[in-house]
Amino acid sequence: MIRKLESIFTLSEDERHALQTLPMQVVAIKTDQAIVREGDSPSRACLILSGFACTYKVTAQGKRQIVSFNLPGDLPDLQSLHLTVLDNSISTISPCSVGFIQHEDLRDICERYPRLTAAFWRETLIDAAIFREWVLNVGRRDAYTRMAHVLCELLTRLRAVGLVEDHACDLPITQGEFADAIGVSTVHVNRVLQQLRADGLIELTGDRLKVPDWDRLKEAGEFDPTYLHLESNQAAA
The missing domain is CATH 2.60.120.10 (Jelly Rolls)
Known part of the structure; x- marks a missing residue:
């Protein structure tokens, strides 16, 4: 925390x-x-x-x-x-x-x-910013872009708490859970993940995600980390 x-x-x-x-x-x-x-x-x-x-x-x-x-x-x-x-x-x-x-x-x-009150308030405001970004993601982006965006967000948030090493992290999320997050079928999620792999943007081995080309994944997901309001430059790493 x-x-x-x-x-x-x-x-x-x-x-x-x-x-x-x-x-x-x-x-x-x-x-x-x-x-x-x-x-x-x-x-x-x-x-x-x-x-x-x-x-x-x-x-x-x-x-x-x-x-x-x-x-x-x-x-x-x-x-x-x-x-x-x-x-x-x-x-x-x-x-x-x-x-x-x-x-x-x-x-x-x-x-x-009292400053902790401000810290917790900032935390809830950032939660609201994430919800707004997810509304845009589900409502206006195609499935390929949605998935790339969610993966970028997860990697950035995990990096902020020290759980990413060399653009790789544990990601124990099933395809069914990704489907419920981006609003498509599990079959469609599988297709999108296969395409992201084929394009060289991600590597998935079990529950382990590795991103060989961070800049290209950000571009594919239209990912701008501003809405996460991080105080450091971790989002751009």
């Missing part, structure tokens, strides 16, 4: 220490398990410590739309600190270690360290 916040906000030593000593209940959660559900009124926020999760909505017909992938360091339901009822669900998509932080402890640390 500290690494994630420091990618978007400059923290003091006292603020880092306060975050390190924040009371937290750590729980191991298996793949495809709910962390919180739409309609819940939680008294705590969840922090993804390891593993991947997703935020999603479901139609009346049971079709799922993933609206963001949640990576280590993310607080995907931070809005529950101020919104009484959740309007989305969050589920694991790989085995996860999740830290649950009581709302009262978050409110206390924000009162004692």
Whole structure:
């Protein structure tokens, strides 16, 4: 969490220490398990410590739309600190270690360290920016561009928390989950990934992604990292 916040906000030593000593209940959660559900009124926020999760909505017909992938360091339901009822669900998509932080402890640390309030506010604003970019991605880009864009975003966000090495990272996301994220069928996702491979833009081995040509993948995905509002130049690396 500290690494994630420091990618978007400059923290003091006292603020880092306060975050390190924040009371937290750590729980191991298996793949495809709910962390919180739409309609819940939680008294705590969840922090993804390891593993991947997703935020999603479901139609009346049971079709799922993933609206963001949640990576280590993310607080995907931070809005529950101020919104009484959740309007989305969050589920694991790989085995996860999740830290649950009581709302009262978050409110206390924000009162004692007002700049952390600003850091958390910036975090939620960037979440909103990601949602806007995803609306554009699903609504106006073709499937090839959508997939390239999502892969660029994931690599950039993982790099910001130190989980990318030489343009390669673990990516435990299934083709079905990518389909729910970019709004196409699983079969179409498979075709798009095969085309990205054939074009020399990605290499996928199991759950491992490597990007041989970062500039070309960014171009293919129309990816401009401005909406991630990172404080460093990691997005351009």
